[in-house]
Amino acid sequence: xxxxxxxxxxxxxxxxxxxxxxxxxxxxxxxxxxxxxxxxxxxxxxxxxxxxxxxxxxxxxxxxxxxxxxxxxxxxxxxxxxxxxxxxxxxxxxxxxxxxxxxxxxxxxxxxxxxxxxxxxxxxxxxxxxxxxxxxxxxxxxxxxxxxxxxx
Amino acid sequence: xxxxxxxxxxxxxxxxxxxxxxxxxxxxxxxxxxxxxxxxxxxxxxxxxxxxxxxxxxxxxxxxxxxxxxxxxxxxxxxxxxxxxxxxxxxxxxxxxxxxxxxxxxxxxxxxxxxxxxxxxxxxxxxxxxxxxxxxxxxxxxxxxxxxxxxxxxxxxxxxxxxxxxxxxxxxxxxxxxxxxxxxxxxxxxxxxxxxxxxxxxxxxxxxxxxxxxxxxxxxxxxxxxxxxxxxxxxxxxxxxxxxxxxxxxxxxxxxxxxxxxxxxxxxxxxxxxxxxxxxxxxxxxxxxxxxxxxxxxxxxxxxxxxxxxxxxxxxxxxxxxxxxxxxxxxxxxxxxxxxxxxxxxxxxxxxxxxxxxxxxxxxxxxxxxxxxxxxxxxxxxxxxxxxxxxxxxxxxxxxxxxxxxxxxxxxxxxxxxxxxxxxxxxxxxxxxxxxxxxxxxxxxxxxxxxxxxxxxxxxxxxxxxxxxxxxxxxxxxxxxxxxxxxxxxxxxxxxxxxxxxxxxxxxxxxxxxxxxxxxxxxxxxxxxxxxxxxxxxxxxxxxxxxxxxxxxxxxxxxxxxxxxxxxxxxxxxxxxxxxxxxxxxxxxxxxxxxxxxxxxxxxxxxxxxxxxxxxxxxxxxxxxxxxxxxxxxxxxxxxxxxxxxx
Numbered sequence: 001x002x003x004x005x006x007x008x009x010x011x012x013x014x015x016x017x018x019x020x021x022x023x024x025x026x027x028x029x030x031x032x033x034x035x036x037x038x039x040x041x042x043x044x045x046x047x048x049x050x051x052x053x054x055x056x057x058x059x060x061x062x063x064x065x066x067x068x069x070x071x072x073x074x075x076x077x078x079x080x081x082x083x084x085x086x087x088x089x090x091x092x093x094x095x096x097x098x099x100x101x102x103x104x105x106x107x108x109x110x111x112x113x114x115x116x117x118x119x120x121x122x123x124x125x126x127x128x129x130x131x132x133x134x135x136x137x138x139x140x141x142x143x144x145x146x147x148x149x150x151x152x
Numbered sequence: 153x154x155x156x157x158x159x160x161x162x163x164x165x166x167x168x169x170x171x172x173x174x175x176x177x178x179x180x181x182x183x184x185x186x187x188x189x190x191x192x193x194x195x196x197x198x199x200x201x202x203x204x205x206x207x208x209x210x211x212x213x214x215x216x217x218x219x220x221x222x223x224x225x226x227x228x229x230x231x232x233x234x235x236x237x238x239x240x241x242x243x244x245x246x247x248x249x250x251x252x253x254x255x256x257x258x259x260x261x262x263x264x265x266x267x268x269x270x271x272x273x274x275x276x277x278x279x280x281x282x283x284x285x286x287x288x289x290x291x292x293x294x295x296x297x298x299x300x301x302x303x304x305x306x307x308x309x310x311x312x313x314x315x316x317x318x319x320x321x322x323x324x325x326x327x328x329x330x331x332x333x334x335x336x337x338x339x340x341x342x343x344x345x346x347x348x349x350x351x352x353x354x355x356x357x358x359x360x361x362x363x364x365x366x367x368x369x370x371x372x373x374x375x376x377x378x379x380x381x382x383x384x385x386x387x388x389x390x391x392x393x394x395x396x397x398x399x400x401x402x403x404x405x406x407x408x409x410x411x412x413x414x415x416x417x418x419x420x421x422x423x424x425x426x427x428x429x430x431x432x433x434x435x436x437x438x439x440x441x442x443x444x445x446x447x448x449x450x451x452x453x454x455x456x457x458x459x460x461x462x463x464x465x466x467x468x469x470x471x472x473x474x475x476x477x478x479x480x481x482x483x484x485x486x487x488x489x490x491x492x493x494x495x496x497x498x499x500x501x502x503x504x505x506x507x508x509x510x511x512x513x514x515x516x517x518x519x520x521x522x523x524x525x526x527x528x529x530x531x532x533x534x535x536x537x538x539x540x541x542x543x544x545x546x547x548x549x550x551x552x553x554x555x556x557x558x559x560x561x562x563x564x565x566x567x568x569x570x571x572x573x574x575x576x577x578x579x580x581x582x583x584x585x586x587x588x589x590x591x592x593x594x595x596x597x598x599x600x601x602x603x604x605x606x607x608x609x610x611x612x613x614x615x616x617x618x619x620x621x622x623x624x625x626x627x628x629x630x631x632x633x634x635x636x637x638x639x640x641x642x643x644x645x646x647x648x649x650x651x652x653x654x655x656x657x658x659x660x661x662x663x664x665x666x667x668x669x670x671x672x673x674x675x676x677x678x679x680x681x682x683x684x685x686x687x688x689x690x691x692x693x694x695x696x697x698x699x700x701x702x703x704x705x706x707x708x709x710x711x712x713x714x715x716x717x718x719x720x721x722x723x724x725x726x727x728x729x730x731x732x733x734x735x736x737x738x739x740x741x742x743x744x745x746x747x748x749x750x751x752x753x754x755x756x757x758x759x760x761x762x763x764x765x766x767x768x769x770x771x772x773x774x775x776x777x778x779x780x781x782x783x784x785x786x787x788x789x790x791x792x793x794x795x796x797x798x799x
Contacts, residue, residue, distance in 0.1 A: 011490075021507045026518065038536060038538075039533050074740040075658060075740075095748055098718030099717075
């Protein structure tokens with residue numbers, strides 16, 4: 001873009017550079033999404049095709065009645081998330097959301113350990129009718145009701 | 153009666169918007185020029201009627217009129233007055249009414265004061281504003297009527313406790329003024345495209361509106377971030393939640409628009425690009441509204457899940473964004489080329505800034521929409537910090553470096569040799585920051601970059617003031633310095649929080665002591681307390697910073713009864729060098745209490761920086777408006793003198 005360029009050419013150069021940058025950003029975004037998306041798993045999915053230990057995923061299901069235990073440090077809990085087909089043990093260190101309870105739905109964010117225990121670094125529980133985690137809406141209707149019936 | 157009056161005002165306002173569109177459109181044709189005279193008065197009355205309608209909604213909420221369905225669903229007579237009133241916009245219908253009210257008022261103010269542009273462009277602009285408003289009036293009246301009556305109930309259902317916070321009173325209206333204020337830029341762009349009048353005068357006329365909207369967006373995002381930080385009790389300040397992204401995207405576009413406006417106003421370049429950003433900025437506001445209000449996302453912001461409403465907003469979106477982009481496509485080639493500039497120049501730096509902001513916008517937009525797209529294809533994914541942090545940083549870092557250098561460059565043509573000397577100090581500071589950060593927090597890549605960049609761009613942002621008499625520096629320049637310095641301050645807060653935060657999660661008995669960072673905290677007591685519509689368990693914590701005089705903190709675990717829900721109220725101690733953050737968890741089976749404690753060095757700088765950025769915007773706005781007023785009054789005096797001489 002020396003002074004010799006005509007306005008029309010300068011505009012063309014600018015448009016081309018901007019397009020290149022934006023298309024580059026879009027390609028980068030698509031590549032980034034493929035490698036960083038956190039997929040949603042039901043216990044049955046975990047059993048059928050477990051995610052690798054370095055893959056961040058979300059696990060959704062019902063907290064099995066009688067499975068909730070607190071470890072000696074007072075802040076780590078263990079429970080089992082299940083659906084009608086499979087069960088996944090979960091460990092979580094942190095403050096449990098208020099409406100987290102046995103027999104109710106939960107979405108755990110974290111990774112599946114080598115030993116088959118899901119290590120959650122965040123738990124989303126059903127808050128109230130107005131705030132349900134997105135995945136749980138479909139789930140509570142489809143599988144959860146059945147699960148609740150069975151575990152009652 | 154109040155509700156009916158509000159509804160009547162809303163219908164009238166909608167009718168006037170239709171008239172405004174019709175008259176404005178007719179005035180652009182040769183036959184209908186006489187219609188032009190009514191457009192401005194109609195726009196003003198429309199704004200006033202919208203305001204009257206919103207006032208009616210505030211009144212029914214203040215009175216807790218339970219024969220109004222919306223009040224019944226979202227309010228309760230036991231709520232404090234402040235939350236009763238804030239509850240008026242803490243729901244879908246009320247917030248949409250606030251949206252059109254702000255839009256009508258913004259149009260009214262433009263109609264009243266804006267006289268710099270050719271009248272035809274102004275008529276097209278006001279017609280455009282009415283066109284957009286009309287869609288949202290129709291949406292309110294047919295799909296989200298806030299004034300629907302019902303058989304009165306004895307008591308209301310209450311408001312989501314997470315929303316019962318002073319932050320709610322301030323955050324949504326602020327963001328809305330920002331969102332909807334951008335509609336002015338959109339309408340200006342439409343007006344300029346229709347009449348083919350893209351000129352520096354157009355940029356100068358649009359700039360104060362963009363600045364005002366941008367200030368409110370900045371404050372709204374800052375307030376929203378702080379609200380999430382202390383109310384959710386997770387200790388984070390940005391979660392890349394789609395709803396947060398919905399407010400960030402218009403801000404990114406508006407920031408780009410602000411900078412390209414200054415190129416167009418001063419140098420008559422970037423003409424088509426500025427117009428396009430005007431369209432994109434408000435389009436992002438509408439996309440944000442669609443994401444937040446359609447119920448497609450579930451979060452504390454999505455009030456109602458009603459597919460009809462989502463489809464309605466989506467159609468509005470398609471009409472407005474598609475229509476505007478189509479108009480742009482048809483007319484862009486007729487916008488003539490602007491002035492030239494060389495590779496090393498202020499213009500180039502601003503072009504670079506614009507391209508980087510657009511790329512960041514693209515990254516955020518794609519990341520926000522991808523889960524929705526994937527879900528419609530039957531796969532549920534969520535996109536979080538592992539995507540957003542590194543991929544936005546790729547563009548943020550070069551942008552910030554150019555932000556440090558750009559303001560030192562001259563318009564049109566410059567050389568790096570001239571500014572090299574001035575940049576030595578920031579460069580050295582940056583290197584020093586880099587070394588310190590690597591030594592203190594070796595494992596965090598992004599925070600290290602942030603800690604190196606922050607002091608460098610902080611000092612560099614002050615350089616435009618060098619060798620100037622500070623009293624003679626004009627307000628817009630002060631504004632730029634404040635805003636860029638604020639970015640550096642905020643960046644420092646973010647980087648310091650990520651690199652140096654220490655966290656403790658423990659279960660303790662009364663009398664136990666916990667150390668977190670330089671603090672020693674003792675659990676003194678656990679007591680029950682009660683509020684107007686909640687009860688709580690409150691911990692009495694005694695915190696001492698490096699052995700100094702103890703400070704008391706009272707984090708609570710609150711139980712609301714309308715609707716029944718629990719929230720964690722965090723407790724904070726703010727020092728100049730950081731914040732202590734305490735959350736009370738639940739009681740373990742053995743009687744110990746869970747405590748989560750964070751020491752977050754320099755974290756308040758994040759929001760302090762945000763306020764500085766907004767303040768910079770305010771200074772620039774005051775400077776621009778004052779000089780416009782001076783010009784208007786000078787022109788008036790000349791006209792008056794001529795008139796007298798003529799006599």
